[in-house]
Amino acid sequence: MTQRDDWDPRAASVLVDQRRAYDEMRETCPVAYSEFMGWSLFRHADVMGAVHDPATYSSASRHLAIPSGMDPPAHGRFRAALTSHFSDDAMAALEPRSREIAIDLLAPMLAAGDAELMESFATPFTLRTLCAFLGWSEQQWECLGGWTHGNQQAAFNRDPAAGRALAGLLSEHVSANLDQHRAAGHDDVTDALLETSVDGDRLDDEQIISILRNWVAGEGTVAGGISLLALHLAEHPDLQDRLRNDPSMIPAAVEEILRVDDPLVANRRTTTREVEIGGRRIPAGASVSLMWIAANRDPDAFDHAQEVRINRQSDDGLVWGHGIHVCLGAPLARLEMRIALEELLGRTRSFSVSGEVRRSVYPSDGLASFRLRLS
Ligand code: HEM
Numbered sequence: 432m433t434q435r436d437d438w439d440p441r442a443a444s445v446l447v448d449q450r451r452a453y454d455e456m457r458e459t460c461p462v463a464y465s466e467f468m469g470w471s472l473f474r475h476a477d478v479m480g481a482v483h484d485p486a487t488y489s490s491a492s493r494h495l496a497i498p499s500g501m502d503p504p505a506h507g508r509f510r511a512a513l514t515s516h517f518s519d520d521a522m523a524a525l526e527p528r529s530r531e532i533a534i535d536l537l538a539p540m541l542a543a544g545d546a547e548l549m550e551s552f553a554t555p556f557t558l559r560t561l562c563a564f565l566g567w568s569e570q571q572w573e574c575l576g577g578w579t580h581g582n583q584q585a586a587f588n589r590d591p592a593a594g595r596a597l598a599g600l601l602s603e604h605v606s607a608n609l610d611q612h613r614a615a616g617h618d619d620v621t622d623a624l625l626e627t628s629v630d631g632d633r634l635d636d637e638q639i640i641s642i643l644r645n646w647v648a649g650e651g652t653v654a655g656g657i658s659l660l661a662l663h664l665a666e667h668p669d670l671q672d673r674l675r676n677d678p679s680m681i682p683a684a685v686e687e688i689l690r691v692d693d694p695l696v697a698n699r700r701t702t703t704r705e706v707e708i709g710g711r712r713i714p715a716g717a718s719v720s721l722m723w724i725a726a727n728r729d730p731d732a733f734d735h736a737q738e739v740r741i742n743r744q745s746d747d748g749l750v751w752g753h754g755i756h757v758c759l760g761a762p763l764a765r766l767e768m769r770i771a772l773e774e775l776l777g778r779t780r781s782f783s784v785s786g787e788v789r790r791s792v793y794p795s796d797g798l799a800s801f802r803l804r805l806s
Contacts (some may be wrong), residue, residue, distance in 0.1 A: 434464045435464070436464060436465045436466055437460050437463035437464050437465065438456060438460065438463050438465055438471075439465060439467070440465055440467050440468050440471070440793060441467060441587070441793070446792045446793070448790075449696070449724065449790070449792065449793065449796065450692065450724055450728070453473060453722055453724050453725035453728075454725060454728055454737075456471070456473050456722075456725065457473035457474055457722075457725045457726075457728075457729060460473075461473045461474045461477065461709050462474075462477065462708050462709035462710070462711040462713075464711075467589075468697065468718075468720040469699070469717055469718030469719055469720055470711070470713050470717055470718065470719045470720065471697070471719075471720045471722050472708070472709075472719060472720070472721055472722060472726075473722045473725035473726065473729075474709070474725075474726065474729055474731070475726040475727070475729035475731060475732035475733075475747070475749070476729075476731065476732070477708055477709060477726075478721045478722065478723070478726040478749060479726075479747070479749075479753060480708075481700055481719065481721055482721065482752060482753045482754035482756065483753065483754045485502055485503060485506075485754070485755055485756075486703065487702060487703055487704060487706060488700035488701070488702060488703075488719060489502050489700060489701045489702075489703050490502055490506070490699075490700060490701075490756060491701065494641075495637060495638065495641040496641055496644075496645065497509050497513075497638055497641045497642045497645070498510040498513065498756075498759070499645055499698075499756060503755065506755060506756075507755070508629050508630060509629055510755075510759065512627050512628070512629050512634075513627075513642065513759060514759065516620050516623065517759060517760060517761075517762040517763055518762075519762070521620075521762075522762050522763065522766045525560070525563065525564050525763075525766065526766060526770065528560075528563045529556075529560040529563065529766065529767060529770050530770050530774065532555075532556055532559045532560055532563070532569075533552075533556055533770050533771055533774040534774060534778075536551065536552050536555055536556055537552065537774055537775065537778055539551070540552065540803075540805060541778060541779070541805055544804065544805055544806065545785050545802060545803070545804050545805065546802065546803055546805070547800055547801065547802050547803075548657075548658055548661055548798070548800075548801045548802070548803050549654065549658055549798060549799070549800055549801060550800070552657070552771070553653075553654040553655075553657040553658050553661075553771070553797075554572075554576050554654045555572055555573075555576075556654075556657070556767070556771060557650040557651075557653045557654045557657070557767055558571075558572035558573075558575045558576055558579075558647075558650055558654075559572045560650075560763075560767055561575070561646065561647065561650045561763075562575075564620055564763065565608070565619065565620050565621050565643075566612070566617045566619025566620060566621050566622070567608050567621065571604070571608075574604060575601075575604075575647050575650070578597055578600060578601050578604075578647065579647060579648060579650070579651040580651075581593065581597045582594065582597050582648070583651070583791075583794055583795045585597060586794045587792070587793065587794060598644070601640070601643075601644060601647070602637075602640050605636075605639065605640045605643050605644075606636055606640070608621060609621065609625065609636055609639060612625060613625065624639050624642065624643075625639070646760060649758075649760045649763075649764065651795060652694050652695050652764070652795075652796075652797075653694075653763075653764045653767050653768065654797065655694035655695075655791065655795060655796050655797020655798070656685075656689055656694040656764065656768055656797060657767070657768055657771045657797075658797045658798035658801055659688065659689065659692045659694055659796075659797055659798065660684075660685060660688050660689070660768060660771070660772060661771075661772075661775065661782070661801070661803065662692075662784070662788060662798060662801060663688045663691075663692065663739065664688075664772075664775075664776075664782070665782055665783050665784045665803060666783075666784065667739075668781055668783070670684070670739075670741075671776060671781060671782070674772065674776055675776045675777070678773055678776070678777070680741060681769050681772050681773060681776075682765065682769055683741045683742070684739075684741045684772075685765065685768045685769065685772065686748060686750065687739050687740060687741045687743055688739055688741075689750045690727045690728075690733070690748045690749075690750055691727070691728060691736075691737060691738070691739050693723050693724045693727050693749075693750055693796065694796045694797045695723050695724075695750075695796060696722070696723065696724055696793045696794055696795075696796050697720040697721055697722050697723060697724075697793070697794070698720070698721050698723070698752070698756075699718055699719065699720055699721075700718075700719045700721065701716060701717065701718055701719065702714070702715050702716060702717045702719060703715060703716075721752075723749050723750070723752070724796065726749050727748060727749050727750065732747050733745060733747070779805050779806060780806055781805075781806055782803050782804060782805045782806070783803070783804050784801070784802070784803065784804070785802040785803060785804035786802040787800075787802075788800075788801050789801070
């Protein structure tokens with residue numbers, strides 16, 4: 432028997448305000464089926480249960496995705512081989528260049544006094560920082576940006592042909608960089624990836640491409656995150672002043688603002704056995720979507736869940752996920768978002784929303800466009 436849809440994730444009524452729609456689903460139909468997303472889990476407790484039970488909720492993917500599309504024990508071995516790239520030392524080494532990029536991009540925005548944030552800052556800043564991190568020439572950011580955007584469109588339109596074409600383009604792009612690094616060593620992250628072995632075997636190009644596909648996509652989420660942080664601050668001048676006076680509060684503000692307005696909608700799992708959850712029976716082999724935005728705003732998990740309280744103490748936030756697949760790139764994402772806010776706040780007296788704010792829709796979140804007035 433085919434399962435009837437409980438909701439339509441792409442309905443205009445959902446897309447007009449995804450956060451509100453997901454909040455409503457969490458309260459009215461917390462385990463919901465749709466042909467488009469499979470079984471969506473909206474409640475914090477259900478999402479936590481799934482991420483901490485990888486034997487039942489498998490991440491294995493038909494496409495090579497290292498390490499996100501892998502299960503234990505292989506997942507742990509590949510992940511362990513990549514962790515050192517995001518160490519405190521590696522982040523400290525990247526910070527000066529990332530800050531220079533931020534300052535360089537902010538200068539014309541400050542001179543103009545008014546700018547569109549995604550195009551002028553968030554997208555180029557995150558992708559140029561990634562290029563610097565990988566030891567690639569920074570001009571390549573535009574090509575990577577086109578790929579991220581096209582990929583999200585293809586996922587939304589369920590267009591596998593477009594998805595494959597884009598995957599091919601990214602592969603060619605990464606391969607060209609790998610060849611260049613093989614020809615002339617630079618002692619950077621790309622060289623280290625070329626030298627990495629798992630279980631005694633060197634990573635091949637296809638594996639490195641799959642790793643970097645994940646990292647490039649992660650930067651799209653950071654750009655979305657920066658836009659949501661800037662929007663919240665633009666709408667709350669009191670918090671801007673608080674952070675200008677005490678920039679050491681910025682990291683806590685980043686975590687809490689993104690808990691309430693999360694830049695990532697969902698990630699997938701596949702059930703390895705039949706499960707009963709929230710009174711619904713989910714068969715083995717079913718696709719399950721972990722609805723991060725809804726889970727992060729669940730009043731059963733957080734007091735006054737929809738309010739930003741930057742002194743909140745909680746280890747239950749799900750911005751970065753939880754469990755064995757918790758975000759590998761979180762140190763890089765946090766570094767970029769801290770630098771973006773330090774520079775934006777430090778170089779302005781105030782900033783506010785100027786004109787229309789357009790939100791992105793699934794599978795990306797964050798803002799599609801957003802003008803800021805800066806002084
Ligand atoms: C604000 C930005 C970001 C957010 C909110 C975010 C969020 C997440 C979440 C929720 C997961 C868990 C997925 C799951 O359980 O299926 C995840 C995993 C992952 N993220 Fe991020 N991410 C961000 C940026 C990045 C960046 C910049 C990178 C790399 C450069 C990155 C690399 C990864 C990888 C490799 C995984 C898979 C880890 C594993 O399977 O062990 N992310 N991320």
